[in-house]
Amino acid sequence: MFSETQISPKEGWQVYSSAQDPDGRCICTVVAPEQNLCSRDAKSRQLRQLLEKVQNMSQSIEVLNLRTQRDFQYVLKMETQMKGLKAKFRQIEDDRKTLMTKHFQELKEKMDELLPLIPVLEQYKTDAKLITQFKEEIRNLSTVLTGIQEEIGAYDYDELHQRVLSLETRLRDCMKKLTCGKLMKITGPITVKISGTRFGAWMTDPLASEKNNRVWYMDSYTNNKIVREYKSIADFVSGAESRTYNLPFKWAGTNHVVYNGSLYFNKYQSNIIIKYSFDTGRVLAQRSLEYAGFHNVYPYTWGGFSDIDLMADEIGLWAVYATNQNAGNIVISQLNQDTLEVLKSWSTGYPKRSAGESFMICGTLYVTNSHLTGAKVYYSYSTKTSTYEYTDIPFHNQYFHISMLDYNARDRALYAWNNGHQVLFNVTLFHVIKTDDDT
Numbered sequence: 278m279f280s281e282t283q284i285s286p287k288e289g290w291q292v293y294s295s296a297q298d299p300d301g302r303c304i305c306t307v308v309a310p311e312q313n314l315c316s317r318d319a320k321s322r323q324l325r326q327l328l329e330k331v332q333n334m335s336q337s338i339e340v341l342n343l344r345t346q347r348d349f350q351y352v353l354k355m356e357t358q359m360k361g362l363k364a365k366f367r368q369i370e371d372d373r374k375t376l377m378t379k380h381f382q383e384l385k386e387k388m389d390e391l392l393p394l395i396p397v398l399e400q401y402k403t404d405a406k407l408i409t410q411f412k413e414e415i416r417n418l419s420t421v422l423t424g425i426q427e428e429i430g431a432y433d434y435d436e437l438h439q440r441v442l443s444l445e446t447r448l449r450d451c452m453k454k455l456t457c458g459k460l461m462k463i464t465g466p467i468t469v470k471i472s473g474t475r476f477g478a479w480m481t482d483p484l485a486s487e488k489n490n491r492v493w494y495m496d497s498y499t500n501n502k503i504v505r506e507y508k509s510i511a512d513f514v515s516g517a518e519s520r521t522y523n524l525p526f527k528w529a530g531t532n533h534v535v536y537n538g539s540l541y542f543n544k545y546q547s548n549i550i551i552k553y554s555f556d557t558g559r560v561l562a563q564r565s566l567e568y569a570g571f572h573n574v575y576p577y578t579w580g581g582f583s584d585i586d587l588m589a590d591e592i593g594l595w596a597v598y599a600t601n602q603n604a605g606n607i608v609i610s611q612l613n614q615d616t617l618e619v620l621k622s623w624s625t626g627y628p629k630r631s632a633g634e635s636f637m638i639c640g641t642l643y644v645t646n647s648h649l650t651g652a653k654v655y656y657s658y659s660t661k662t663s664t665y666e667y668t669d670i671p672f673h674n675q676y677f678h679i680s681m682l683d684y685n686a687r688d689r690a691l692y693a694w695n696n697g698h699q700v701l702f703n704v705t706l707f708h709v710i711k712t713d714d715d716t
Contacts, residue, residue: 414440457591457639458706460654463672466693466700470514473497476581476680477694478531479513482538483589483687491519498531498581498680499545506555513699525560526551529571531681531694532586536594536614543585546572550587550596550617564617566610568600575599575629579648579680584629590637591686597642599629607632609642609660625658625665632656634682636691638706643668648679672702 473496480493492513494505504522507513527545534541540553548569552562569585576583586597594612599605603624610622633648646655654670681694691702
């Protein structure tokens with residue numbers, strides 16, 4: 278789970294996002310620490326990183342056992358053993374024996390694909406036998422790694438490599454059974470950076486490839502046309518810009534979204550939606566959102582020209598706004614990502630001016646009741662069933678004023694702008710498990 282700490286490139290490895298790619302692989306992104314004098318031995322560093330991967334798998338198994346309420350004591354013992362193994366591996370840092378660089382690099386790449394397991398497996402509690410198999414695999418890997426510590430080089434790399442591949446295959450099969458889920462919990466936040474004004478937006482592309490981790494940054498809610506791009510989260514933290522875009526129009530609000538390589542934003546003082554291509558630097562489409570209020574007619578509770586909220590989830594591109602025809606209550610529209618045409622709309626009974634922020638997950642709109650301290654997810658509307666319910670899902674508004682809150686389906690996390698702090702929240706979804714009998 279995300280820890281509540283600010284990321285610094287000089288600190289240890291920090292997992293800040295996790296996701297499942299289209300092939301079912303579990304992936305994550307980390308901020309790597311700067312290497313100190315004790316880290317120059319590449320072999321020791323690889324061995325230490327390998328231990329980190331095994332520890333993350335161990336933690337995921339712990340979550341699964343907690344969910345099933347079985348073998349809880351075993352998990353606690355396993356956690357203790359892994360911590361002990363970590364302490365032992367630290368002793369190897371002073372050992373300058375030659376290790377097999379190529380083999381450890383290949384193993385490291387495979388282990389990277391397994392991180393982190395927690396967000397996608399913590400709800401998978403129906404198969405106790407599968408959990409037991411995972412536990413056994415972790416124990417076997419830990420045993421082999423302990424042997425590596427005791428006698429460097431005296432181990433069967435091929436066998437270890439095959440075990441990692443086997444575990445990867447079974448985890449992928451497990452994750453493929455996960456479908457869209459219902460929001461159950463929000464944890465965090467983790468502070469990624471402190472920058473900009475009180476209001477703004479930052480985001481990544483949920484449809485980007487696994488190797489594309491670009492970050493886009495848009496400070497302020499009005500009177501600005503500059504979008505800053507960073508190649509990675511590490512570059513974003515350090516402030517190393519890769520490119521700057523000067524948009525043809527000023528934007529309104531902070532509720533923009535990057536989707537499939539294009540930026541979607543609300544043109545200032547209008548209800549016009551703009552689609553801007555980062556690749557070509559041109560406007561690809563623009564369309565008026567019929568009847569949508571704009572320029573602080575129906576904003577969120579914090580104002581800031583937040584009348585029109587553009588967002589994306591596992592299903593596609595959405596616009597959330599309010600109209601006079603719906604008495605100022607929220608309207609949800611699914612958009613064609615190419616033409617911006619409204620494909621279908623749903624009229625809710627929740628007043629837009631009473632909403633702090635909102636975001637879509639799996640076709641369901643989740644609405645917070647405030648942008649200030651004490652805010653919680655208070656209302657949800659399912660576009661699948663055209664029904665609503667009142668909810669009570671609290672989250673920690675650490676810096677007291679949220680002006681942007683958007684879900685990223687690839688990272689399975691909420692990106693937020695919290696009073697000049699760029700933060701991330703982890704989400705827990707109740708997954709529906711597909712069985713072989715499902716059609």
